[in-house]
Amino acid sequence: MKKLHNFSAGPSILPQEVFEKAAAGVRDLNGSGLSILEMSHRSAPFKEIYNEAVSLVRELLGISDEMEVLFLTGGASTQFFMVPLNLLDEQGQAAYLDTGTWSTKAIKEVSQFGKVNVVASGKEDGYTSIPKSYAVPSASTYFHITSNNTIYGTQLHEVPQVDVPIVADMSSDIMSGPLNTDPYGVIYAGAQKNLGPAGTTLVIIRKSLLGKIERQIPTMLNYQTHIEKNSAFNTPPVFPIYATMLNLRWLKANGGLAGAKARNEEKAKVIYDEIDRNTLFEGVTVAEDRSLMNATFVLKDPSLEADFVERATSAGCVGIKGHRSVGGFRASIYNAMPKSSVQALVDQMQAFEHHVTSH
Ligand SMILES: *Cc1c(COP(=O)(O)O)cnc(C)c1O
Numbered sequence: 641m642k643k644l645h646n647f648s649a650g651p652s653i654l655p656q657e658v659f660e661k662a663a664a665g666v667r668d669l670n671g672s673g674l675s676i677l678e679m680s681h682r683s684a685p686f687k688e689i690y691n692e693a694v695s696l697v698r699e700l701l702g703i704s705d706e707m708e709v710l711f712l713t714g715g716a717s718t719q720f721f722m723v724p725l726n727l728l729d730e731q732g733q734a735a736y737l738d739t740g741t742w743s744t745k746a747i748k749e750v751s752q753f754g755k756v757n758v759v760a761s762g763k764e765d766g767y768t769s770i771p772k773s774y775a776v777p778s779a780s781t782y783f784h785i786t787s788n789n790t791i792y793g794t795q796l797h798e799v800p801q802v803d804v805p806i807v808a809d810m811s812s813d814i815m816s817g818p819l820n821t822d823p824y825g826v827i828y829a830g831a832q833k834n835l836g837p838a839g840t841t842l843v844i845i846r847k848s849l850l851g852k853i854e855r856q857i858p859t860m861l862n863y864q865t866h867i868e869k870n871s872a873f874n875t876p877p878v879f880p881i882y883a884t885m886l887n888l889r890w891l892k893a894n895g896g897l898a899g900a901k902a903r904n905e906e907k908a909k910v911i912y913d914e915i916d917r918n919t920l921f922e923g924v925t926v927a928e929d930r931s932l933m934n935a936t937f938v939l940k941d942p943s944l945e946a947d948f949v950e951r952a953t954s955a956g957c958v959g960i961k962g963h964r965s966v967g968g969f970r971a972s973i974y975n976a977m978p979k980s981s982v983q984a985l986v987d988q989m990q991a992f993e994h995h996v997t998s999h
Contacts, residue, residue, distance in 0.1 A: 645981035648959030649972040650833040662883040696888035710843040716811045716830035721749040728754035729853045735780040740767040740789040767792040769926040776802040788813035791963040793936030794929040817901030834974045836884030839877040908932040914986040938968035952988045
């Protein structure tokens with residue numbers, strides 16, 4: 641079987657070792673005589689898996705006891721409304737930074753719960769850069785950011801200096817490098833970009849932010865419910881949590897988040913150096929805000945696109961088409977992507993340049 645170089649933005653690549661261990665657990669979990677798929681979420685083996693996943697998240701990110709770690713469902717998209725539903729009073733105001741599609745979707749959900757203040761937006765320049773001059777009023781309940789903009793290929797390389805808790809959608813760059821969690825009130829991430837399979841969402845929440853509003857919150861949508869029940873108020877997504885735990889083990893064994901950062905910077909340099917060097921291609925975003933996770937680029941002559949996609953695909957490089965809303969190309973090079981796969985794509989870009997310019 642030929643393994644492809646998978647540049648998909650999500651669901652996306654995981655380490656081969658994680659795929660193999662997850663598959664083994666589907667057949668028989670550690671010699672238990674049961675598949676992970678048929679095992680009670682209240683059983684001792686699953687509780688062990690869950691506890692290990694939570695403690696690995698705590699260890700890798702260096703999270704203090706003031707924050708809770710949850711594995712929920714509903715994707716990052718559910719957090720878009722769960723955050724204001726749980727934290728924002730009707731009279732309150734939340735500040736948001738609009739850096740692209742996912743931020744916009746998060747912003748859309750807020751007004752049914754309280755006031756939303758979009759402090760800056762990258763919309764006018766097509767979200768090709770991250771706005772940097774804005775003020776976040778200190779009366780804001782929280783300041784929401786999208787740390788990595790999966791579709792446009794920009795990333796916040798500095799944590800904004802604000803005096804309110806930061807709420808961050810880190811779906812596409814969670815665990816891509818070390819993080820100081822002190823400025824954060826909530827961190828959430830759909831697992832399927834950089835953490836595990838689709839089906840669970842990591843939510844890290846500072847306990848002191850809860851219980852401050854009057855509103856009635858449906859039981860399933862109340863963070864407190866899931867904190868009290870260790871994410872098992874209802875049946876949790878056992879398999880996605882298991883595979884995520886395996887991936888967290890892999891991350892820890894491979895140098896933790898410092899190791900991940902070093903590898904990610906090295907890979908990003910390989911692809912961006914080629915985008916800048918190659919006479920046919922150009923980058924989409926401003927250099928200082930380039931994402932280490934999703935490299936976006938275009939062909940200066942768009943009529944060559946189909947030809948390049950075909951050549952790259954037949955060389956095993958798949959998932960490089962840009963998001964349907966922006967076009968062009970996007971190479972998602974998450975934690976698990978080996979440098980050799982990035983090099984395989986770069987080789988195709990060079991071969992394509994040679995093919996086009998020699999005709
Ligand atoms: C993919 C993505 C989402 C949506 O995640 P779901 O789990 O599908 O709801 C939200 N935010 C960012 C930054 C993403 O990349």
